[in-house]
Structure formats: structure tokens, C-alpha cells
Amino acid sequence: MELKVLQLDQLNDLIQVLIMDDYQLIGPKVKDGVISYDSIKSSSELPIGIIDHQSPGKYALQNIQSSRFFGYTVSPYSWKKYLYPPVQSLFKVNRNGKGISFEVTNDEPRYAFLGVRGCELNAIKIQDKIFLKGNYIDPNYKRRRELSMIIAVECFNTCETCFCDSVGSGPEIPDGADIVLTEIFEDGDHYFLARSETEKGQDIFNHLKLNDADDKHVLIKDAQLERVRTQLKRRVQTTGLKSNLMANPDHPRWDEVAERCLACSNCTMVCPTCFCMTVEDVNDLDGTTDRQMRWDSCFTSEFTYIHGGNTRESVKSRYRQWLTHKFASWQDQFDSLGCVGCGRCITWCPPGIDITEELEALSIPSNQYKKGE
Amino acid sequence: MGNNRPKLAVWKFASCDGCQLSLLDCEDELLAVAEAVQIAYFPEATREVVEGPYDVSFVEGSVTTPHDEERIREIREISGIVITLGACATSGGIQALRNFADVQEFTNIVYANPQYIDTLDKSHPISDYIKVDFELRGCPIDKYQLLEVVISLLAGKRPNIPTHSVCMDCKLKMNTCVLVAGNEPCLGPVTQAGCGALCPSYNRGCYGCFGPQDSANTDSMTEVWRHLGVADETILQAFRGFNGFLEPFKGASERLE
Incomplete structure (x- = not known):
């Protein structure tokens, strides 16, 4: 594990290193009036200065004229749409004369997820338990998960609907990601604190010329997360x-x-x-069948x-x-x-x-x- | 399948023809359909008529006259499976708006010689008169759902025609919710899927063409629309659309009168 400072212009370097490394980079951007986790090619596509307002049954974006990249909280659709897609083809059956043949395709993309929040990382950990533990392992999920890289970003803002703290899933991100970023905005300075958590994450760091972070940076980050925690209005009493x-x-x-x-x-x-x-x-009229799994x-x-x-x-x-x-x-x-x-x-x-x-x-x-x- | 191709008949009652045109609208798949089934009676497509009985009858439209009542019973007699197509056949259709008023009054206003008009008080769904084996919803029906029914009939399996909400389809397509993020009055939460969430995919609220989903909570929907600032009269009209005479849309609109 290394704790580094990633300067603003190095955010795009990070994105380019991931793309060069054959990752399909998925990150936040404004699309159809919401923050959407979508394919991105450069840091200029990130939702710079955009925050979200979420309340019961309501969602809206606002441009607050800030240079902050990750000022929003969470997108309408989580990373689940990539790791566990809404509709998946399990296999196809073709009719050949009097016989049938089975066809399985597994060309899973290699995703790098940029901007995974604490709550979302915990959700991925929960789905890992569901799909990867026990007697029945989902091979498609396993492949996608093993190929994926997670670059988590700790929250700076909260929405009215957030309550990560009381269910123990945020706002800080202790483990589970390959890289953890914290966007720091302090006394006119704007940079990221960057922590590699795995070898995969460290390999990416090695391609970037990052300066070491010191205790001062950690204190600023801790204070920021504490401020986020105090902003959380909703909570769940989990005892009993x-x-x-x-x-x-x-x-x-x-x-x-x-x-x-x-x-x-x-x-x-x-x-x-x-x-x-x-x-x-x-089924098709010519006798081919596609066996699909879809969210229910x-x-x-x-x-x-x-x-x-x-x-x-x-x-x-x-x-x-x-x-x-x-x-x-x-x-x-x-x-x-x-x-x-x-x-x-x-x-x-x-x-x-x-x-x-x-x-x-x-x-x-x-x-x-x-x-x- | 050769001579074992099922004999198909397509019948029309009070309707606009849009649903049976969906069959012709299958374009790419039409030839394959025509090979898989024997189109025995389908005046919209061909003048050639093969006498009944028929293995499968598609019925479009609602029952609005005493003559219709007789005809639908005859069709049931000579058909193996009866499948209704679209909102008119399933709910009485847009013409069932008259069910909320006095049909005699309309007749007197519209026709110069109303004494020649022999009509029922109400526009009825087919299932009011005969046993229907399967109902395809929509105004008009969705051609992929129609194909799914044809393919399932041939394969001998239950068709995948979900009865859940339009919201499910929006979410599967990753649409932005027009109601929550756009303040757009949308009937999606109470409406049955089947159209592929067509209107919300183009930033419009759902009009409820496929009728109520299997667990529609229309009173909560009314509250949501009121919360958006929609007047009760407008909400009433929204429920009283192509499927206005189908519960629970019917009851919801009546409670808004």
C-alpha cells in the first residue's frame, strides 16, 4: 500500500494509463439529465462542478460552478449494471437438422470503474458473497469481477437520502478497492490523495510519477470525511x-x-x-433459442x-x-x-x-x- | 411442419384495425410466420378464405352490438384457441368511454335516423362473452409480443408476456425516470409492460396503453400525480384512456369524478 498525492492534471494520466492497459474505463458523466456511470475517455468528460440533489421521489442536478470532479453522490444506476447486467445470455441452442448444438459466448469486457463510492463498494462486496461464495458460483460474475479494476472515490458531499454511516458502509473506504482516491479541496489547493490497495492498483501507480503524501494530507482527508459524516441526516438503528x-x-x-x-x-x-x-x-421462428437471465x-x-x-x-x-x-x-x-x-x-x-x-x-x-x- | 401447420383466423370487431395490422407489420418475420402457420381467414391480408374450424383465432376489437354477441360465440365454437389482440378486445377500448355516459343520447346527436342504430349500452371486452385463452394487451399490441405468442404456440410453451409494470422495462433499459427526475406525469408504475417502455424512452410519461399491471395501486398513483401538481380532472382523463373500463383504472377515474 502506498499513499500518494495525485495532482489534478495527473487524473487524466491515470485514465490514459488504464485505457492503455486495455481497460474499458467506466466513470461518472452527465447523460440524460443524471449522473451516469458510462464509458469515458478523458477527465474532461467527468461531471465537473455538477452536484446532485436527491430526496424522496425527487432527483435533480445543479451546476455549482466549481472545479470539483466528484462533487455528486451516487448515480441512479449502480455498478451492478456492469458486474451483473440486467439481461444476460446464458447460452444459445441452435437446431441442426435433427440435432441441436449449444453455443456459449463469454467475451467479458475488462472494466475499470472510476468513482466507486463507499456504499457502492460495500454493495459489490455483498454481491461477491452472493455470487462467489458457497456451493454455487456464478461463472459470468466471477470472470467480470476478476477482470475488473476498482478505483474508489470517497465522498465530499451527501444527499438528503444518504445514510451510509449508520449501516457501516461509508463515507470512508477502508478496503476492497484497488485504488482509493480522495478529492481534496483545501485553502485553494485542489488535488487527490491516492492510495493503492492491491498489486493491480500498485502497477497503475508505477506508471504515474506521484509524490508521497504526508501526515498533513491524512489529517485534511480525515477532517473532510468527518464533515461528510456529520452531514448525514438519515440513519438506521441497527441494534435489535x-x-x-x-x-x-x-x-x-x-x-x-x-x-x-x-x-x-x-x-x-x-x-x-x-x-x-x-x-x-x-425463441426464434427458425428454432434457435437464447436462454436469458434477467433481473426480477x-x-x-x-x-x-x-x-x-x-x-x-x-x-x-x-x-x-x-x-x-x-x-x-x-x-x-x-x-x-x-x-x-x-x-x-x-x-x-x-x-x-x-x-x-x-x-x-x-x-x-x-x-x-x-x-x- | 407441412400439413400440420395450424390454421389461423383473424377476426375483427369494433376497432381501428391497428392491432391486426401489427401482424402484417412483422415485415422481416412475416414470411417465416406465413410458412409456420396456415393463414386461413384474414380479410385484411387476403381475399382467399379457407373454411373453419380453425386451430387458432386472433380476435381484435370489442363487442358493441347484438350481432357482435352472436358472432363472437360462433367464433368460439369453431376455434381451438382464442387469443384477443389489443386494448379494445381486452378492455372495451377507447370506445368504452361511452360506458361512462348514456349511449342513446350520443346516438340521437350523431345519427340523423337513430332508429336504424342497433347498439349495446356498453362496449364490452371479448372475455365478457366467451372464454379467452390468452389476451395480448396494448393500443396497439406490440409486434414482438405477437411473435412471441405465435412462436410459443408452435413450440408448445407458455409465452413470455410479463404482467409487471412499465417501470421494470425502463429500469432494464437504464432509462432515466421521467417522473422522478423530470416531474413528468407518468402512468408507468401502474401500467403493464409490453411496449418496451416506448414513451419514457423518449422522455414522455406513459399513457397506459397496455392497461393496468397485475398489482396496480391506482390510488397511490393519483396521489403521486397530485403531488406533481396535476389537476384531478386531468388525472381522471389519464386513467380513462384506451383501457379506461378495465379495473382498477375504472375505479380510480370514478373516484376522481
């Missing part, structure tokens, strides 16, 4: 959360939230840890449809399933929470249902709970 949720399947709050819930699935689609999927055969959601009726009916008929039962999975049964299954506090489900929920608010309401004992509290 699992037992309380599991003990309250009939809490009156479930009925209330079901009145607002549109069962549209937006929350699960934007969630960086949600991993549910379905498998469909897409516990909010759809089809998701729990089995022979004879649906095991979660009501929207209430689906919302309860989602929330208790994220904060309770996930702990049994993967030994962590299923939530990283990125706030996407709050922002992209059209009626603006706020999981932190729901959890707080559910923590009030049923017999003391008053509607609308």
Missing part, C-alpha cells in the same frame, strides 16, 4: 433491528406502507445489492407465482418480504445487512417511500403505534 422485524409481521405499519407502495419494482431495480433474477427462453423483483406478482397460485398475493406481503430480507433474514443468509445506505430506493420510489422512516415506525411497539406516526 433483526429481532424486532422478525417479531412484527403484523405491525400496522405494513398496511400503511402498502397503501403507498406502487409495486412498481423501482426500488429493487436500483438497489445495488438486490440480485433476484428469472430465466427465460427467447420480489414486488412483481409473477415472482412468487408457483403452481396453484401466488405465495405473496398482497403488496403488503411483498413490501414486508423486501424490507425484512434487507435488514433481517439477509443477516442469516449472508452475514451482513442487505442495505448499504446509498438511498437509491428512496430517491427512485415515485411516492417517495423512505426505508429509514419505515424502519423507525416499525420499531414502535404495535400496541403503542398510532397511524401516520
Whole structure:
């Protein structure tokens, strides 16, 4: 591990080194009115001076005329769209005369992700557990993950919807990335503190002429992260959360939230840890079949449809399933929470249902709970 | 498949023809479809008529006259599988707007000799009269969904026609949400997917052409639109579109009256 100072003009050098090293660089840029994680070729494409405003059911960008590269918080879609794409072809089956032949393609790109936030890195770690641990390993995810390089960037701003601190996923980034950057803006100085965490990251550093960082830089960085932490308004009380949720399947709050819930699935689609999927055969008239895996959601009726009916008929039962999975049964299954506090489900929920608010309401004992509290 | 090709008939009721034209609109796949099935009755495409019975009947349009009632029952008699095409056949269509008013009054205003008009009080979906094996939603239907149904029939499998919201399709396409980020009134959360999230992909709110999704919460949708500053009368009109007579869109608009 090395701690270095990366000057502003060296940010583009870093990008060029990654591209020269055959990485497809994915980073933040303004596209379709949002910060989008997309293919970028130079630092000039980054969202310079752009910040985001996110609140329940609302999203907007603002140009604050700053030279800051990473002033926004998180993009609508997480890195999940690259590591675990929404639609994946598993294999194709072709008809040859009286027989059939199988065709598997695995030309996975080599991604370098620039701008991964603390919450998002934790989400990747959670998906690593889901797809790479245990008896059943997803070979496609494994290949993409092994080939990828993660350049994390610690947050400078927060949105109203952020709550990383209380679920232990930020704002600081202790480990899990190849390189960690912190954008420092202090007394007119603007530079990055850069830390290599892995050999892969160190190899990239070796191509750049970076000066050593000293204790003063670390103090500035720590103070910045502390300021970010104090800005976080929302929080989740995780102590006793699992037992309380599991003990309250009939809490009156479930009925209330079901009145607002549109069962549209937006929350699960934007969630960086949600991993549910379905498998469909897409057939052609000439007899070829493409077996595809696509994201699914516990909010759809089809998701729990089995022979004879649906095991979660009501929207209430689906919302309860989602929330208790994220904060309770996930702990049994993967030994962590299923939530990283990125706030996407709050922002992209059209009626603006706020999981932190729901959890707080559910923590009030049923017999003391008053509607609308 | 040779002589085992299923015999296909396409029938029209009260409708604009747009849905059956979707079959002709298959262009690239049309020849393959014509090889895979025997197009036995399809006046829009050919004058040649092969007598029934038919293995598969596609039915477009809604039932609006006593004569229609008789005809749809006959079609059921001579058809193996009946698949309805589009909003008219599934919900009564845009012409079901009359279901919210007095049809006799309209008839008197529109026709010089209303005594010659023999019409029902309401525009009915096909399923009000006969057992329908499968319904394809949309105004018009989506040609890829139509192909999926044809291919699935031939392959003997259940077609992949999801009943979830348009939002799912927007998210799978990585669209920016026009409602959350654009303050655009959008019916996507309560509408069934199938169009490929066409309007939101072009920065327009969803019009609800595919009717309600399987778990549509229309009252919460109303609240979201009110929150965007949309007047109740406009929300009522939005629900009362091509699928206005289908619950829960019907109930949602009635509660806004």
C-alpha cells in the first residue's frame, strides 16, 4: 500500500494509463439529465462542478460552478449494471437438422470503474458473497469481477437520502478497492490523495510519477470525511433491528406502507445489492433459442407465482418480504445487512417511500403505534 | 411442419384495425410466420378464405352490438384457441368511454335516423362473452409480443408476456425516470409492460396503453400525480384512456369524478 498525492492534471494520466492497459474505463458523466456511470475517455468528460440533489421521489442536478470532479453522490444506476447486467445470455441452442448444438459466448469486457463510492463498494462486496461464495458460483460474475479494476472515490458531499454511516458502509473506504482516491479541496489547493490497495492498483501507480503524501494530507482527508459524516441526516438503528422485524409481521405499519407502495419494482431495480433474477427462453421462428437471465423483483406478482397460485398475493406481503430480507433474514443468509445506505430506493420510489422512516415506525411497539406516526 | 401447420383466423370487431395490422407489420418475420402457420381467414391480408374450424383465432376489437354477441360465440365454437389482440378486445377500448355516459343520447346527436342504430349500452371486452385463452394487451399490441405468442404456440410453451409494470422495462433499459427526475406525469408504475417502455424512452410519461399491471395501486398513483401538481380532472382523463373500463383504472377515474 502506498499513499500518494495525485495532482489534478495527473487524473487524466491515470485514465490514459488504464485505457492503455486495455481497460474499458467506466466513470461518472452527465447523460440524460443524471449522473451516469458510462464509458469515458478523458477527465474532461467527468461531471465537473455538477452536484446532485436527491430526496424522496425527487432527483435533480445543479451546476455549482466549481472545479470539483466528484462533487455528486451516487448515480441512479449502480455498478451492478456492469458486474451483473440486467439481461444476460446464458447460452444459445441452435437446431441442426435433427440435432441441436449449444453455443456459449463469454467475451467479458475488462472494466475499470472510476468513482466507486463507499456504499457502492460495500454493495459489490455483498454481491461477491452472493455470487462467489458457497456451493454455487456464478461463472459470468466471477470472470467480470476478476477482470475488473476498482478505483474508489470517497465522498465530499451527501444527499438528503444518504445514510451510509449508520449501516457501516461509508463515507470512508477502508478496503476492497484497488485504488482509493480522495478529492481534496483545501485553502485553494485542489488535488487527490491516492492510495493503492492491491498489486493491480500498485502497477497503475508505477506508471504515474506521484509524490508521497504526508501526515498533513491524512489529517485534511480525515477532517473532510468527518464533515461528510456529520452531514448525514438519515440513519438506521441497527441494534435489535433483526429481532424486532422478525417479531412484527403484523405491525400496522405494513398496511400503511402498502397503501403507498406502487409495486412498481423501482426500488429493487436500483438497489445495488438486490440480485433476484428469472430465466427465460427467447425463441426464434427458425428454432434457435437464447436462454436469458434477467433481473426480477420480489414486488412483481409473477415472482412468487408457483403452481396453484401466488405465495405473496398482497403488496403488503411483498413490501414486508423486501424490507425484512434487507435488514433481517439477509443477516442469516449472508452475514451482513442487505442495505448499504446509498438511498437509491428512496430517491427512485415515485411516492417517495423512505426505508429509514419505515424502519423507525416499525420499531414502535404495535400496541403503542398510532397511524401516520 | 407441412400439413400440420395450424390454421389461423383473424377476426375483427369494433376497432381501428391497428392491432391486426401489427401482424402484417412483422415485415422481416412475416414470411417465416406465413410458412409456420396456415393463414386461413384474414380479410385484411387476403381475399382467399379457407373454411373453419380453425386451430387458432386472433380476435381484435370489442363487442358493441347484438350481432357482435352472436358472432363472437360462433367464433368460439369453431376455434381451438382464442387469443384477443389489443386494448379494445381486452378492455372495451377507447370506445368504452361511452360506458361512462348514456349511449342513446350520443346516438340521437350523431345519427340523423337513430332508429336504424342497433347498439349495446356498453362496449364490452371479448372475455365478457366467451372464454379467452390468452389476451395480448396494448393500443396497439406490440409486434414482438405477437411473435412471441405465435412462436410459443408452435413450440408448445407458455409465452413470455410479463404482467409487471412499465417501470421494470425502463429500469432494464437504464432509462432515466421521467417522473422522478423530470416531474413528468407518468402512468408507468401502474401500467403493464409490453411496449418496451416506448414513451419514457423518449422522455414522455406513459399513457397506459397496455392497461393496468397485475398489482396496480391506482390510488397511490393519483396521489403521486397530485403531488406533481396535476389537476384531478386531468388525472381522471389519464386513467380513462384506451383501457379506461378495465379495473382498477375504472375505479380510480370514478373516484376522481
